[in-house]
Amino acid sequence: MDISVHQDFYELISLISVGASGNTYSGSIDNWEYVYRIAAEQAVLPLLGCALINGAKLECPNIYRNHILAAMRDVSSKNIIRRQRIMELLKEMEEQGFQVVLLKGYALADCYEYPECRCSVDTDILVLPEEEKTICDFLRKKEFVVAKR
Secondary structure (H helix, E strand, C coil): CCHHHHHHHHHHHHHHHHHHCCCCCCCCCCCCCHHHHHHHHHCCHHHHHHHHCCCCCCCCCHHHHHHHHHHHHHHHHHHHHHHHHHHHHHHHHCCCCCCCECCCCHHHHHCCCCCCHHHCCCCCEEECCHHHHHHHHHHHHCCCCCCCC
């Protein structure tokens, strides 16, 4: 195994960790092309952006910095809107008498320093087995895609 790739990957993991936690990165990055490419493939560019804005001393070439920060802004603005809509939907479902519990995704996002920067493409909810069909019908009428378990 190429030790430099291993080190670059370790640096990426460290950056994403500090981005998620809101801490400041104290290292330096030698291979921004690799870090950027893998972060894009793994859909963690927004967390990389959080690391950049929290690490004033972290030098990143503008070509990567601009793309990373643009991805962070794009994902965060979409997630703010999406989260608001999901919370409104859950409230409406509870008002209809359904018992629902939000799982993973938005529930875990609150563990991040910047919850809106956690990529989420679906929403998992726990429902009572006897309400499942009725809830699925309710969601489909609202034009949601309901995936099989």
